[in-house]
Amino acid sequence: MSQLAHSPHAHAPVSVGKVMATVMLALVPATVFGFWLYGWPAIFLWTVCVAAALLGEAATMQLQGRPARPALLDGSALLTAWLLALSLPPWAPWWIGAIGSLFAVVVTKQVFGGLGQNVFNPAMAARVMLLISFPVEMTLWTAPAPITGLHAPGFAEAWRITFGGGAWDAMTSASLLGHVKTEFTRGVDLLSSLPGYYVPHDSVWGQRAGSLGETSALLLLFGGLYLIARRIVTWHAPVAMLLGVAVPALIANTLAPAHYLGPLPHLLSGGIVLGAFFIATDPVTSPNTATGQFIFGLGCGLLTWIIRTWGGYPEGVAFAVMLMNATTPMIDLYVKPRIYGRNRKGQSLPAAPSKKEA
Amino acid sequence: MNARTLHPFHGGVHPEEHKTESNGRPIATMPLLPCYVVPLRQHIGTPAAPMVKAGDRVLKGQMIGQAEGYVSTAVHAPTSGRILAVEPRPVPHPSGLPDLCIVIESDGEDRAVEFQPLDWRSLDPSALRNRIRDLGLAGLGGAVFPSYIKLNPGATRKVPTLILNGAECEPWITCDDRLMRERADGILRGAAAMQTMLHADEIIVGIEDNKPEAVAALQAAAKHLGLPVEVAIVPTLYPSGGGKQLAYLLTGKEMPAGGRSTDAGVQVFNVATAYSLHRAIDLGEPMLARVVTVTGHVAEPQNFEVRIGTPIGDLIRQAGGELAGATGKLIGGPMMGFELRDDAAPLTKAVNCVIVKNRKLFPAAPPAMPCIRCGECARACPALLQPFEMYWYAKAKDFGKAQSYRLFDCIECGCCSYVCPSHIPLVDFFRFAKGEIWAREREKEASEQARQRHEFHQFRLEREKQEKADKLAAKAVDRLKTVETSSSDPEAERKKAILQAAIERAQKAKEGITPKNVDGLTPQIQQEIADIEARRAQLREAAHAKDEDNA
């Protein structure tokens, strides 16, 4: 006899795989732009990340004696690797991508119990790990060399860049945040270090040194808005994160323009937009209520600004997100929805002031 | 057209409607069947008590089961004939367990008892309600709560807002839609009686916007009956037909958790219940039949007015029978309905829809994946719960925690399961957890009573001993002091020695009590108590001696 099904007997046409696929779709424009901007090495790096993540996922599932297929098909490993790749220096050697991806999938996710159980965002945890372990490789940025342009490395040369080691010293450049930090330590204030280096127009489009897929704020913004429109994510965490950076930046910049970057370069630099729409919205590692998500996003933004401004690293999104990941259970404990028929404390609402019998 | 400001409830889902399959044809009737099976439990509460036995002859409309206790209502013979048996038979219930039924073989004459219209305007309210109970009225929206109870406004209370629920938010079901289109007059006549009984100020009918014909029919009926009924159009969003959701939608009033809708000054009845009230009071007819949708993978999906007790297999045949490739039947809608296990089970007052399934319309659920905490379930939950938290703890069998997330506020609407991208059967977990908690509660209650009895017994023993020992010690010390200060003659010395011994013994007695959890009165303790009494006597003696000295 067939097993009896229980209600509901209908289901919305949704699945984890579809959700992940939609997020990936939203990443496509920024990623393709990154490929174009940084050429073949970027494509190789992205491929290495993805391959390592899928292998790592399959191997750990096998080791646990669980079927690997559904885990691979749910797309979470692929998405993690994708997000990690976008946050790496585009010409980083292959092993950076491989180690990062394996760490993200095996240590940050599977060791914690697999899909849905991890405390930290896998991509951000891997990025932090790489940044601490390989600070040199992780901060060597490349000036854009569009794949169609003259300076772009050919396929063979790109292969050597990613897999052979070396051969890219001529192309190094500093990211905006890195430049500002370096100049600052040399005693050069913003008023003289910024002009000529920060061109808002380029930042919007992403024509500057930076991570593989973080430079084009505009394309990432489009992707994020698409996710909101498709109701995959809500606006709370992204908007809060952008505010968390922009508001303190605006205040500080108004008070001391020579010492603090303004909101716009902050928003357009580094991983803020990617972080706001694609990282802070990770359902597993962020709070579950709208209010909680707003608090979470605000914290991510604020911490990013603090780390960027006073910390030892030029970029702080990954650290900020991890710190806020750790607070997520607390936020969820204190921020709960008001249940129907109850007040915020969970007590039953009083009966209506209708005419009571004497 | 819709003057009322609506108060959208939280969450909700919009499954495929599948209404057009069955709502295009008028309500049909069924020929008389040779046999009917009338369950005694067709409503929430205590089952009716059988009033007939095998071999008895009955008439259509004759009461064959009477209400038993407060939350109960009567059942009636759907036709004239002979009682074949009063025995457990398969019934349409999620448990699949058989239940006590009265089986009637019809004599083909369909002779009815004489129905007496109720003079409801002049009848004493409580007498009227008792008549309604004896006519077997129960809510036809699915919950089948005895109507006579809901028609009681309380001692001096009134229920300001009467809501008729015509939302019919479950997919596939169209019986209320057809009823409203075809019998709007009857519905509103019933509603008018309800209004009088509840002293309601207003009547609002809530209908989803996918039923424009029903809206028009009710508006027309209200006009020509001259009844001040407001027909409110609500958006098509499951579960707008949930009592709490509809009441909130139309009035913005929330019913307190664990309370009743009347606590918010609102009472909600299904339109079909209003219609049967009309039949009951204007024609004196008991609840003998209801309208039910037969749809899905059948030849001619349609609504039927069917006698209670009709075997569901016969009903499906009336709709042309199930087509090749059928994979089962659902009772109720796809969101809250359950699987029918036996075609022989009869139609009850609770059954509003029978859906024949096939693989295309009702594909098997994909395997469940881990929860990714995406919060979709919480966004869909009309009770504003956090299903993923309750699921987490229910799965871990941490029922206390699950309860702290207000598991019992869950109305089992199924919205959470419907939207979960991981295809987790959340509602199953909630039902399981509720069942476990109930079972544990019952167990705990039983053992708690035993424990309390035992503990109180222990406590009383301890207390008595303690009091006695304390008094004893205090007195002895007192006496000793007086003896010491008075004199040093040999007589006093003797008394002193006696008292000293008494104090020591009292001390010992006190020490002897310290161990707890003494089981009953052991001989040892009895002995100790006797000892204490003896010492008291000695002390009294000593005291007397001293008094005499002082004198």
Ligand code: SF4
């Ligand atoms: S919808 Fe499913 S996966 Fe998402 S939080 Fe709820 S239970 Fe978890």
Ligand code: SF4
């Ligand atoms: S079944 Fe319960 S938890 Fe799920 S959506 Fe409905 S009320 Fe909420």
